[in-house]
Amino acid sequence: MKTRESCLICQIVGNKVPSYKVYEDDLILAVVDVNGANPGHCFVIPKNHYPIIEQVPDQELANLFSVANKISSAIFENLKVQGTNIFVANGIPAGQTVAHFMVNVIPRKENDGVNLQWKTKQLTEEEMSTVELKLKEQIQNVGVGKIENVEKPKTILENAEIQPTQSISDDDEEDYISKQMKRIP
Amino acid sequence: MPEQQAPAPQQQMSPEQIKALQEKIKQMSPEELKEFQKKQCIFCQIIAGKVQSRKVYEDDDVIAILDVNPANPGHILIMPREHYSIMPQIPDDEISHIFAVAKALSNSSLRALEVQGSNIIVANGVAAGQRAQHFMAHLIPRKENDGVKFQVPQKTISEEELQATRKILSESLGAKAEETKVVPTLLKMPREKKVVEAKFKEKKQHKKKKPIKNKETKKEKKSGSGESINLDDIAKVLGPG
Numbered sequence: 001m002k003t004r005e006s007c008l009i010c011q012i013v014g015n016k017v018p019s020y021k022v023y024e025d026d027l028i029l030a031v032v033d034v035n036g037a038n039p040g041h042c043f044v045i046p047k048n049h050y051p052i053i054e055q056v057p058d059q060e061l062a063n064l065f066s067v068a069n070k071i072s073s074a075i076f077e078n079l080k081v082q083g084t085n086i087f088v089a090n091g092i093p094a095g096q097t098v099a100h101f102m103v104n105v106i107p108r109k110e111n112d113g114v115n116l117q118w119k120t121k122q123l124t125e126e127e128m129s130t131v132e133l134k135l136k137e138q139i140q141n142v143g144v145g146k147i148e149n150v151e152k153p154k155t156i157l158e159n160a161e162i163q164p165t166q167s168i169s170d171d172d173e174e175d176y177i178s179k180q181m182k183r184i185p
Numbered sequence: 186m187p188e189q190q191a192p193a194p195q196q197q198m199s200p201e202q203i204k205a206l207q208e209k210i211k212q213m214s215p216e217e218l219k220e221f222q223k224k225q226c227i228f229c230q231i232i233a234g235k236v237q238s239r240k241v242y243e244d245d246d247v248i249a250i251l252d253v254n255p256a257n258p259g260h261i262l263i264m265p266r267e268h269y270s271i272m273p274q275i276p277d278d279e280i281s282h283i284f285a286v287a288k289a290l291s292n293s294s295l296r297a298l299e300v301q302g303s304n305i306i307v308a309n310g311v312a313a314g315q316r317a318q319h320f321m322a323h324l325i326p327r328k329e330n331d332g333v334k335f336q337v338p339q340k341t342i343s344e345e346e347l348q349a350t351r352k353i354l355s356e357s358l359g360a361k362a363e364e365t366k367v368v369p370t371l372l373k374m375p376r377e378k379k380v381v382e383a384k385f386k387e388k389k390q391h392k393k394k395k396p397i398k399n400k401e402t403k404k405e406k407k408s409g410s411g412e413s414i415n416l417d418d419i420a421k422v423l424g425p426g
Contacts, residue, residue: 020351023358030358032351035339040350053305054292054416061288062281069280072309073273074357079350083310086272086322087337090291091302091419094327095335106337108313115336116306116314118256118325128239131259131298132251135241138293144244145285 002048009100013047022071028063030071033104037114040079040107044068051099053090058145068103075107083108085116198254209236228319232266246279247286252323256333259298259326263287269320271309283322290324292416300326301419304335 003010011017013029020032022042033041044067050056056064065086072084087104089096106114123131198206206227213235230236232248241261242249252260263286269275275283284305291303306323308315327333 020347022351022354032342032347032354034342034347036342037337037340039340039342039346040354041342042354052416052419053288053303054295054419056288058281058285058288061284062277065280065284066277069272069275069277070358071354074354076273076309078353078357081310081312083308083313083315084272085309085313086305086307087335088305089302090304091327093300093329093331094302094304094325095337096302104337106313108310110312112312113336113338113340116308118333118335120254121257121332123255123258127258128251132239132241134297135251135259135261135290135293138297139242139289142289142292142296144242144289 004049038107042105043102045102050101071105081107256325261324263322294326302327
């Protein structure tokens with residue numbers, strides 16, 4: 001496991017800093033953000049220390065977003081919200097404040113003070129063409145990682161560790177299935 | 186519908202863009218128009234090649250085009266070819282692939298566009314800022330002082346609320362894992378008790394292990410490839426922690 005002692009997120013991973021865990025497996029951890037943009041705001045992190053997305057191996061990245069998606073679904077189904085955002089800040093100019101890559105899942109309601117909109121920049125056709133060509137060329141060099149076997153994240157939610165009394169009963173599962181039926185399209 | 190193409194709700198397409206789009210719609214054959222109306226989705230038309238776009242990447246499942254209303258030069262929309270409205274509808278393997286493409290394109294924009302970062306944004310639902318009916322991930326290359334300002338406030342969430350949301354979400358995610366076990370198509374994935382136990386054991390070991398610093402820095406240097414840009418440099422600017 002790649003960790004960095006000075007990294008707050010690594011300390012959360014190592015249980016040196018307490019956190020509100022919602023999901024955990026051997027490579028990934030998801031916790032509720034104590035200073036979230038909205039209640040239920042979670043961040044999903046690789047347990048290994050990678051500062052930016054480019055350094056995250058494809059398999060871990062696949063599982064990160066898969067877990068983020070499951071949390072997004074869980075938020076839709078269980079918290080009274082009207083939407084979710086998946087938000088990644090990669091690099092300081094993008095607003096990244098912690099040097100540990102994370103995927104934010106933010107529950108959304110109307111007028112909740114979160115704004116992920118932008119002002120459109122006007123580019124000339126020529127500028128657009130230049131950007132298009134540069135990116136097209138570069139991605140050929142970079143290449144897109146192929147994931148042979150998409151490993152469905154194995155939930156090892158350490159309920160026992162966090163709250164010994166907590167378990168998932170049949171009732172909960174029935175409840176989940178009934179919620180699934182009413183699921184937002 | 187022109188407004189579906191505008192990703193930002195507070196902004197609309199320019200009259201010329203709307204006109205150009207309407208013109209394109211007029212020129213479609215009845216079959217195409219029918220399909221268009223049926224799907225109500227401009228992005229399915231783009232994917233089908235019926236509406237022009239600037240494609241920067243495409244494969245069998247995913248297509249990435251330049252946003253016509255970019256937040257910054259190089260703003261890319263990454264979409265599955267299949268029509269999905271929101272992320273929770275998308276199967277895991279497609280999610281994985283979409284974000285593998287996002288990673289590669291983020292990397293490409295760092296190398297090709299003289300930028301120092303990127304944002305990846307997905308909006309599920311109108312309240313989240315979703316305007317298109319077709320699921321997409323926005324990749325926005327970022328520079329210092331580029332005028333893009335996202336507001337992600339840091340609210341003080343009460344202890345009770347944190348506990349409550351943690352409980353609800355963790356149970357929901359746990360229940361999901363239980364549920365997937367009974368889906369026959371997923372049974373090929375190793376889910377036997379043995380595996381789970383092994384993972385638990387592994388984890389305990391991790392806790393005992395202390396990080397070996399030298400090893401870790403070596404590995405990290407390897408992971409950044411040093412062509413025109415060193416990813417470690419970008420990562421390093423973030424500081425230690």
